[in-house]
Amino acid sequence: MRYRLLKNTDVKLSQLGFGTMRLPILHNNEKLIDKESASELLQYAIDHGVNYYDTAWNYHLKASESFLGEFLHETGQREKVYVATKLPCWECREYADFDRLLDQQLENLKTDYIDFYLLHALDSYRFNKIHELGVADFMDKAKASGKVRYMGFSFHDDYEAFRPILDAYPFDFAQIQYNYMDDDFQAGDRGLRDIADKGISSVIMEPLRGGQIVKKPVGKLKEIWDSFHTDLTPAALALKYVLNREEVTTLLSGMGTMEEVVENIRICSEYGVGSLTEKEMDMIRVLRDYYRNETRVDCTACNYCNDCPEGIPISRIFTFYNEAHIYGDAANMREKYKKNVKNKHKANQCVECGQCEEACPQNLPIREDLKKAHSFLMDS
Numbered sequence: 001m002r003y004r005l006l007k008n009t010d011v012k013l014s015q016l017g018f019g020t021m022r023l024p025i026l027h028n029n030e031k032l033i034d035k036e037s038a039s040e041l042l043q044y045a046i047d048h049g050v051n052y053y054d055t056a057w058n059y060h061l062k063a064s065e066s067f068l069g070e071f072l073h074e075t076g077q078r079e080k081v082y083v084a085t086k087l088p089c090w091e092c093r094e095y096a097d098f099d100r101l102l103d104q105q106l107e108n109l110k111t112d113y114i115d116f117y118l119l120h121a122l123d124s125y126r127f128n129k130i131h132e133l134g135v136a137d138f139m140d141k142a143k144a145s146g147k148v149r150y151m152g153f154s155f156h157d158d159y160e161a162f163r164p165i166l167d168a169y170p171f172d173f174a175q176i177q178y179n180y181m182d183d184d185f186q187a188g189d190r191g192l193r194d195i196a197d198k199g200i201s202s203v204i205m206e207p208l209r210g211g212q213i214v215k216k217p218v219g220k221l222k223e224i225w226d227s228f229h230t231d232l233t234p235a236a237l238a239l240k241y242v243l244n245r246e247e248v249t250t251l252l253s254g255m256g257t258m259e260e261v262v263e264n265i266r267i268c269s270e271y272g273v274g275s276l277t278e279k280e281m282d283m284i285r286v287l288r289d290y291y292r293n294e295t296r297v298d299c300t301a302c303n304y305c306n307d308c309p310e311g312i313p314i315s316r317i318f319t320f321y322n323e324a325h326i327y328g329d330a331a332n333m334r335e336k337y338k339k340n341v342k343n344k345h346k347a348n349q350c351v352e353c354g355q356c357e358e359a360c361p362q363n364l365p366i367r368e369d370l371k372k373a374h375s376f377l378m379d380s
C-alpha cells in the first residue's frame with residue numbers, strides 16, 4: 001500500500017480508505033450487515049495496509065458504526081487504524097444535540113476517541129443552520145476534550161457554497177465527491193485546489209461514482225474500451241485518475257466484495273501521483289463524454305434516500321434507467337423493472353412527500369426523475 005501524509009501532521013494515511021456504506025448484507029436488508037463476510041473484508045484490508053475506515057450515523061440504516069466498532073473492539077485492532085465518522089447535521093436542532101450525538105457515536109464505535117470527525121453532507125442551508133446553533137464552539141470543545149482528533153466536513157452542494165464553508169472554521173481536512181465524471185460537479189477540480197491552497201488534506205468519496213463507471217463494458221462502451229487497447233480495468237482507470245492528483249490524501253471506496261477489496265488495494269499500492277499517462281487521459285475524455293451523454297439521472301446509489309415510506313427502491317430504479325442507456329440494454333432493464341420491482345413499490349407509487357429529496361446529497365429532483373424512469377421502463 002502507498003501512503004500520503006495528512007497535511008500538518010506526521011500521520012500517514014493509506015491511499016485507499018474503506019467506506020463502510022456498501023458492506024455485504026443479508027436477505028436484501030440494508031440493516032442486516034453480513035457480519036461474517038464484512039469482517040473478512042475489513043480484516044483483509046487491515047492486513048494489506050488500509051488504515052482509514054469511514055462510517056457514518058446513517059449508513060446501513062444506522063448499523064454501520066456499531067458493526068465497525070464491534071469488529072475493531074473484539075479483534076483488538078482499534079489502535080491499528082484511523083476511524084472516521086460524521087455528525088448527522090440534519091438531526092441537530094439545538095446545541096445539546098451535538099454532544100448527545102457525538103457521545104452516542106463513541107458508544108456505537110466502542111471507543112473514547114474518533115480520529116476523523118466530519119460535519120456530514122454539508123450544503124449551504126445545512127451549514128448555516130448548524131453554524132447558528134454554535135457548531136464551531138462544539139468542534140473546538142470536541143477537539144480539546146480529546147474525543148475528536150481531526151475535524152472536517154463532507155460536502156454536497158454547488159461549488160459556490162464550498163468556499164464559504166471551507167473558510168468558516170480551521171478544518172483539518174475536507175471530503176468531496178471526485179471522479180473523472182465529476183471534476184466540474186459540486187466542489188470538483190476547483191474545490192480540490194481550494195483545499196490544497198488552504199494547506200489541508202482532501203479525502204475523496206465516490207471515486208468510482210458509486211460503481212457507475214466501473215461496470216463491465218458492453219455494447220458501444222466496449223467498442224470505446226477496445227479502441228484504446230488497454231489492459232486496465234475500469235476501476236484501475238478511474239482510481240488512477242484520482243490518485244494522479246497530488247492534492248488528494250486518501251480516497252474512499254465503498255467495497256462490498258472481496259474481489260473489489262483485493263483489486264482496489266492492488267491499484268492503490270501500484271499507482272500514485274504521475275502514474276496516469278496521456279493516452280489514459282485521452283481515454284478518460286472519451287469515456288466522460290459518453291457517460292455524460294447517456295446518463296439520465298446523476299444518482300450515485302449512495303442510498304441516503306432508502307427510507308422511502310412507500311418502499312420505492314429509488315436508486316435501483318435509477319440504475320435500471322441509466323444502464324438501459326449506457327449499455328444499450330433497454331429490453332433487459334425493462335424486464336428487470338417489471339419483474340423484480342413489485343407493483344406496490346414501483347416508481348408510480350410515489351406520493352411526492354419529498355423526503356427523499358431532502359436526503360439526497362446530489363440534490364436530484366427525485367420525484368420528477370421517478371416519473372421519467374417509470375414511463376421509460378414500463379414502455380414495451
Ligand SMILES: NC(=O)c1ccc[n+]([C@@H]2O[C@H](COP(=O)([O-])OP(=O)(O)OC[C@H]3O[C@@H](n4cnc5c(N)ncnc54)[C@H](OP(=O)(O)O)[C@@H]3O)[C@@H](O)[C@H]2O)c1
Nearest residue numbers: 019020021154205206207208209210211235252253254260
Ligand atoms: N459524506 C458523504 O456525504 C458521503 C457520501 C457518499 C459516500 N461517502 C463515503 O465514501 C465512501 C466511498 O463512496 P462510494 O462507496 O460511492 O465509492 P465508489 O468507490 O465510488 O463506489 C463504490 C461502488 O463501486 C463498485 N466497486 C468498488 N470497487 C470496485 C471494483 N474494483 N470493480 C468494480 N466495481 C467496484 C461497487 O459497486 P457494486 O456494488 O455495484 O459492485 C461499490 O459499491 C462510502 O462508502 C462512504 O463511506 C460519504
